[in-house]
Amino acid sequence: MVSENKKYPVLNNNGSVGTEEIPVLDYEDFSTEVVNLLQKKENHCVTYFAYHQNNGLKFIIGIANDVSHHIFVLSHFLLESKPQKLDSLTPKINALHIFEREIHENHGVDFPGHPWLKPVRFAHNRANKNLKVNDYPFYTIESDELHEVGVGPVHAGIIEPGHFRFICNGENVLHLEIQLGWQHRGVEQTMLEKQTLIQRNMVAESIAGDTTVGHSIAFARLMESLAGLGPKTQLEVERAVALELERIAVHTADISALCTDVAYNLGANIFGILRTLIINFTQSWCGNRLGKSMIRVGGTNYPFTNETRVRLLQTLAKYENQFVELAHLTYRLPSVENRFDDIGTITEQQALQIGAVGMVARMANVLRDIRATHPSPAFEKYNYSPVVLPKGDVFSRFLLRRKEIKQSIAWLREVMDNEDFLFPSEAPKTEITLKPLRLAISLEEGWRGEICHTALTDKDGKLACYKIKDPSMHNWKALELSLRNLEISDFPINNKSYNLSYCGFDL
Amino acid sequence: MIKEIKIIQHNGKQFIPDLTTAEVPYPFRGRPEISYENVDEKALQNSCPLAAISVKPVVINLAKCNFCGECALRFPEKVKFTNDHRLATNKIENLLVKEGETHKIELDQSVIEKKIKTAFGRSLKLRQVSAGGDNSCEFELNACGNANFDMGRYGIEFVASPRHADGVVVTGPISENMAEALKITWEAVPSPKLFILCGVDAISGGIFTDSKALNRSLLKNVKVDLYIPGNPPHPLTIINGLLSLIK
Numbered sequence: 001m002v003s004e005n006k007k008y009p010v011l012n013n014n015g016s017v018g019t020e021e022i023p024v025l026d027y028e029d030f031s032t033e034v035v036n037l038l039q040k041k042e043n044h045c046v047t048y049f050a051y052h053q054n055n056g057l058k059f060i061i062g063i064a065n066d067v068s069h070h071i072f073v074l075s076h077f078l079l080e081s082k083p084q085k086l087d088s089l090t091p092k093i094n095a096l097h098i099f100e101r102e103i104h105e106n107h108g109v110d111f112p113g114h115p116w117l118k119p120v121r122f123a124h125n126r127a128n129k130n131l132k133v134n135d136y137p138f139y140t141i142e143s144d145e146l147h148e149v150g151v152g153p154v155h156a157g158i159i160e161p162g163h164f165r166f167i168c169n170g171e172n173v174l175h176l177e178i179q180l181g182w183q184h185r186g187v188e189q190t191m192l193e194k195q196t197l198i199q200r201n202m203v204a205e206s207i208a209g210d211t212t213v214g215h216s217i218a219f220a221r222l223m224e225s226l227a228g229l230g231p232k233t234q235l236e237v238e239r240a241v242a243l244e245l246e247r248i249a250v251h252t253a254d255i256s257a258l259c260t261d262v263a264y265n266l267g268a269n270i271f272g273i274l275r276t277l278i279i280n281f282t283q284s285w286c287g288n289r290l291g292k293s294m295i296r297v298g299g300t301n302y303p304f305t306n307e308t309r310v311r312l313l314q315t316l317a318k319y320e321n322q323f324v325e326l327a328h329l330t331y332r333l334p335s336v337e338n339r340f341d342d343i344g345t346i347t348e349q350q351a352l353q354i355g356a357v358g359m360v361a362r363m364a365n366v367l368r369d370i371r372a373t374h375p376s377p378a379f380e381k382y383n384y385s386p387v388v389l390p391k392g393d394v395f396s397r398f399l400l401r402r403k404e405i406k407q408s409i410a411w412l413r414e415v416m417d418n419e420d421f422l423f424p425s426e427a428p429k430t431e432i433t434l435k436p437l438r439l440a441i442s443l444e445e446g447w448r449g450e451i452c453h454t455a456l457t458d459k460d461g462k463l464a465c466y467k468i469k470d471p472s473m474h475n476w477k478a479l480e481l482s483l484r485n486l487e488i489s490d491f492p493i494n495n496k497s498y499n500l501s502y503c504g505f506d507l
Numbered sequence: 508m509i510k511e512i513k514i515i516q517h518n519g520k521q522f523i524p525d526l527t528t529a530e531v532p533y534p535f536r537g538r539p540e541i542s543y544e545n546v547d548e549k550a551l552q553n554s555c556p557l558a559a560i561s562v563k564p565v566v567i568n569l570a571k572c573n574f575c576g577e578c579a580l581r582f583p584e585k586v587k588f589t590n591d592h593r594l595a596t597n598k599i600e601n602l603l604v605k606e607g608e609t610h611k612i613e614l615d616q617s618v619i620e621k622k623i624k625t626a627f628g629r630s631l632k633l634r635q636v637s638a639g640g641d642n643s644c645e646f647e648l649n650a651c652g653n654a655n656f657d658m659g660r661y662g663i664e665f666v667a668s669p670r671h672a673d674g675v676v677v678t679g680p681i682s683e684n685m686a687e688a689l690k691i692t693w694e695a696v697p698s699p700k701l702f703i704l705c706g707v708d709a710i711s712g713g714i715f716t717d718s719k720a721l722n723r724s725l726l727k728n729v730k731v732d733l734y735i736p737g738n739p740p741h742p743l744t745i746i747n748g749l750l751s752l753i754k
Contacts, residue, residue: 122684124720133684153688156667158635158648161685182684185639186720193717198577199556202714209643209739266511272653273521287534287588290643292738293575301580302534322518329510503641506682 001070007033008074013374014221014231015071016440019456022060022075027086030076034061038093042067044355044368046443046452048099050107051465056080057107061099062441062454066373071441078109088114095355098473121181121506125189136179138165145169149488153182160502166488173491176483178476183506191466197223197297197432204453205292207468208504213239213246214446215468215504216295218453221376222442223297226457227432231377235425237415238304240378241312242282242294244408247447249278251401252323254499258398259330261493262339267330274323281315296428303424309416316409327402340395344482344494347392354477358449360498363400364392370445382415397497436461448472448501470504522657526746535741536574536588539567541606546585554581557707557714569594569602569612573707573714573738595735595748602710602736614733614751622699623732627673627753630662633703634672634696638689639721640679643739644706648676651742658746663753669693674701674732680712686722693729701732701752705745710734 001010007025009017025033037043048061059076078086088111090097100111102120108127111117119126122133140148146169153161161182167175191203204219205212217239224231252275259267279289286294286302294302330336346356351364361368369386371379387403389396439456449471458464475498482494523529531537548562555578559571567578567586579586596602597614604612637645651658652665666672669692681689693702707713712721735748 124683124718134687153685154636154692158637158645158665160637160640160642160645161688182688183637183639183679183682184684184720185680185682185715186718187715189720190715190718194556194714196556198575199714202556202573202575206641206643206708206714209641210646212643266514269654270514270518273518273655276521276650276653276655283535284532287536287576288574288738289741290646290739292573292643301576322514325517326514329514501642502637503639506684 003072008072011071011073011441012069013071013370013376013443014225014440016225016435016438017073019437019439022073022439024075024077027076027078030059030074031087031089033074034063034089035092037063037072038095041352044357045093045095045099046071046450047441047454047467047469048096048103049454049465049467050078050103050109051456053077053464057109059103060439060454060456062452064374064443066368069374071374071443073439073441084108085110085112087112090114094353095474098477119181121184123181123184123507124186133181136163138179139167139175139177141167141174146174162502164491166483166491168488171487171489173483173486173488176480178480180476180502180505183503185503185507187507188466188468192463197430201296205295207507208470208501209290210250211246211446211448211451211470211501211504213242213291213295214444214451215453215470217243218442218444218451220295220297221444222440222453222455223432223434225440225442226434226438226455228435229298229429229432232425233377233381234419234421234423235300236377237381237419238300238425239295240376241304241412241415242285242291243444243446244412245278245282246291248319248405248408249275249282250447250499251405252278254496255330255398255401257496257499258340258493259336261496262336264330264333264336267326267336270322270326274319277315277319281312284311297432298429299426300428304421305424306421309421312412313416316412320409323405331399331402337395339493340398340497341393343394343490344486344497345391345393346478346482350481351392351478354481355474356478357474358445358471359397359400359404359447360449360471360475360478362386362388363396365390368450370443370450374443376444382411382418384411394493394497434461434463446471448499448504449475468507470501472500472505476500476505521655523655526656526743527750529743531590531592531741531743533590535590535592536576536579538591538594538612539572539579539586539588539604540609541565541567541586541604542584543607544584546582551578551582551585554578565606567604569604569736570599570710570734571707571713572736575738592741592743593747594737594740594744595733595751597731597733597752599731599734602734619752620699623701624753626699627701631674631749631753632664632666632672633674633676633701634669634692635665635676635678636685636689636692638677638679638685638709639682639715640706640708644678644709647739647742648678648705648745651745656742656746661746661750663746663749669695670697672696672700674703676703676705677709678705680708680715680718680721681723681725683720683722686725690725693725702729703733703735704731705735706740707736707738710736713738
């Protein structure tokens, strides 16, 4: 399908298009189209990147329309011989800021007009290798009354590295800037260098360990799409079951962590052990508590059977009884409520401005949930109604998790009641042939939010580019904005209330 | 108050009474066992995405293995993953599992200095550094301290400052960007101190072994006191490994 003005192809989630069929627009045309599309509230950018092709850089942008359930793919080409300079679109569409920064860092393209053209993750294959991870250009304010607080990269606790720089006026935070990149392992490059399907699958499982299922589903569907393998409904349902279990497990752990931060020990401990119930179920299904080795291309080694169904229903019943009882108490406790209420607020306008996705969007009154707006076959068969909260504070993020757990359990029950797992799904493919010269986009709603994987093949059917976007790419900005005018001691609960991914961002 | 007591009662005691004898049920994949069955060795070798299998004789190197189970799925008569979660060791050679071998993986107690046992036997404080980790080993290290596993009962805890620590637990393949921070953290820990590699990524680089974004040069100058294999290691693997090192 193509757009009315024939300037870009229109895809569905997990769809693919011939790379030759994507019209290459000149930058002026490209900018106008992109800005026109992104000014509409129903559209948002899911991915925007550049990669080397022949004698220049090919730019690809994916824009998702949440009403028509389509993804628009626009393209532009910048010759090596031309000045590596393009007018920034960020002043018009703020949410593109991080993508332009990434293109600038990786390929050295300048974006005049970009207000904040700073390094993103100090990737090993960046354009300017002289710039080291310790040279990050932090924003500073000259004043005798202000002081700076620097934290990280190594933090107090078992947590991934990142550097946080606060500019404070007394106890109050005027500005927070977060520098990431410490976890950069070269995921996208490794994806291209590894040649076998199973190796690539393993790379996808390692993008973010707490979202193993989410990222590997996006990978598996992308490969299936590029190989022309149609979706198998029962397999898709099994994957979605694993996805929802991952969501329930991590949400429970996050509620536990937030209880820890307000010294509510009963909640911290019991929500903690409730998570164990869920991840131990995942282990009993596939042998790994995080679901590693569960998702494979074209099939599964661990089919969901009627016996698994019985055990899942038992686990859910046990979990739900205890969760509901404890949540009923925790969410009404004045000591918990007081600490979370009306703090670290993100407005709906801010969420739209930064292009927030997933939980961060939904807690600020923005409905962005791939399960409803770009559903995979499982969520087409069994509809999911997203939870949206209006306020955007820490309490909303705390509450959203409780409500999403409830919603996921209801969804899982519906599936268990209606799906008969009579015939085990087939074994995975060990080899597939990717179609040459194609682009495919796969979106999935991980527990953090929208995961987007994009891949392009060359004329021999080899991977020419593999692009990963974790929801944290958009959402880290929300944490920075949340902290403004709060006390620095409010940072831990704000940080935990988001629980964003370092490794998913750093890649 | 009554509500709280009821909740505690309804959840019951969920802690594992003895972590040293606790088992993880199948299909958990722990220590592999390799039979003498004749199979296409080339195909067996190729079935491993991480090049952890060598042949003549068939050996699985747990320093490279991420326990995906692909070899056992394709050659069930040759390779079987048992549910033995005791995988940690202080000698990298002990991570080589040869065909026919069924013995447990253990620590070589003779190379552990006596002062490690006397100083840390009842109190071990560790500093964790994630250096390119994918947050899965971190996830399980956190789980070690929860109410189920309660590693704190043995006096083992994670602390905020390297100055308060008796050792460093590294997760992740050690990214170039974290190499210096890791080195500084390690140097800030007072002696005697322990250096522990947790997870396949930390031990060998895992799937990222060939990535140019890594800098594993620190490992050339540091004696590793404990290797904890797994992707991620199960909390019981971690805790039992630490206990064998200090008890």
